Amino acid sequence: MKAISLFMDVEDPVNPLADDAAKDFAELFTAAGVKGSFCLTGEKCRTLTARGRQDVAAAYLPHSLGLHTNTHSFHPSTMELLADLEWEEGCRAAIQAERPGMDAFTNLIGRPPEFWGGGGNTWSPEITEALKQIGIPAYSYALTEFADHAPHRFNGVVGLPQALSISELDWQDDDRAAPAVERVLREIEESAQPWLGIFVGHPTKFRYKHWWDIPYYAGRTPPTPEYGEPVADEVYEAGKQNLTSFLAIVSKRYDVVGISEALTRLNPFREPTLLELNEFKARTAKNLRSAIHWPIHRPGLSPELIVSKTLALAGTAQIAG
Numbered sequence: 001m002k003a004i005s006l007f008m009d010v011e012d013p014v015n016p017l018a019d020d021a022a023k024d025f026a027e028l029f030t031a032a033g034v035k036g037s038f039c040l041t042g043e044k045c046r047t048l049t050a051r052g053r054q055d056v057a058a059a060y061l062p063h064s065l066g067l068h069t070n071t072h073s074f075h076p077s078t079m080e081l082l083a084d085l086e087w088e089e090g091c092r093a094a095i096q097a098e099r100p101g102m103d104a105f106t107n108l109i110g111r112p113p114e115f116w117g118g119g120g121n122t123w124s125p126e127i128t129e130a131l132k133q134i135g136i137p138a139y140s141y142a143l144t145e146f147a148d149h150a151p152h153r154f155n156g157v158v159g160l161p162q163a164l165s166i167s168e169l170d171w172q173d174d175d176r177a178a179p180a181v182e183r184v185l186r187e188i189e190e191s192a193q194p195w196l197g198i199f200v201g202h203p204t205k206f207r208y209k210h211w212w213d214i215p216y217y218a219g220r221t222p223p224t225p226e227y228g229e230p231v232a233d234e235v236y237e238a239g240k241q242n243l244t245s246f247l248a249i250v251s252k253r254y255d256v257v258g259i260s261e262a263l264t265r266l267n268p269f270r271e272p273t274l275l276e277l278n279e280f281k282a283r284t285a286k287n288l289r290s291a292i293h294w295p296i297h298r299p300g301l302s303p304e305l306i307v308s309k310t311l312a313l314a315g316t317a318q319i320a321g
């Protein structure tokens with residue numbers, strides 16, 4: 001049976017209804033008997049701890065949990081931090097940036113994260129050194145990329161691509177959810193990969209009309225919290241209902257696994273052919289140059305040093321299967 005993992009990001013430390021939404025989705029997966037792969041930011045872990053929301057943490061315990069960077073859209077993002085640093089200095093900065101996330105996660109959840117997920121659209125290869133240092137074996141939403149969403153190893157850490165996704169706006173609208181689900185089911189069938197990562201949304205974006213981090217766009221840090229506008233309760237419920245129906249379908253057809261389980265299925269890794277390696281370099285460079293346009297990033301950021309630091313490690317890249 002094919003293996004898939006279903007990802008959600010839990011990252012909104014600002015909006016008041018975001019904690020309850022986070023709990024709702026953990027419970028939705030638990031009630032469906034499906035293991036979710038949830039990515040929590042260090043900042044979210046700190047705010048849940050500060051607000052005494054152990055109930056939210058407890059709801060997540062049955063699931064596969066990852067660290068979704070320390071602070072996600074707060075500045076500096078991963079690229080903003082590392083764009084101008086040479087390798088050695090960048091590695092020290094990446095470890096220093098991510099270790100507090102690891103500590104906040106472990107403090108709230110009581111166990112270490114199974115994986116690390118890049119925030120939004122941002123990355124630099126020093127992250128792989130940080131992950132080895134703090135003991136995380138894999139990163140999801142990989143911007144390092146082989147053809148066909150092949151899982152891979154890069155600098156000794158497993159890179160898990162996001163092969164497919166369905167957006168919150170699709171889930172919230174019955175007329176959009178049905179064709180989106182059909183498309184994803186078809187693409188799972190067509191894929192030759194042993195494992196596929198499918199992103200199914202952010203609890204906060206089901207609950208609120210706009211992204212929680214809009215106040216942080218273009219390098220800005222708002223002086224006081226700026227709250228979003230919730231969607232109508234019916235819209236929120238429709239989103240949860242359509243996702244629940246999807247979980248019922250995929251859990252019958254596929255092995256929905258957490259990330260530790262996924263990693264055991266990906267071995268052994270092999271050396272890429274020259275053609276595959278060239279494809280890796282081209283796709284990865286393209287992804288990094290386009291990540292600069294993530295709206296969070298401050299204007300004037302250059303991806304070029306990050307591209308060259310990444311491609312300098314291309315010789316370490318290996319493909320699963």
Ligand SMILES: [Zn+2]
Nearest residue numbers: 009011119120
């Ligand atoms: Zn995110």
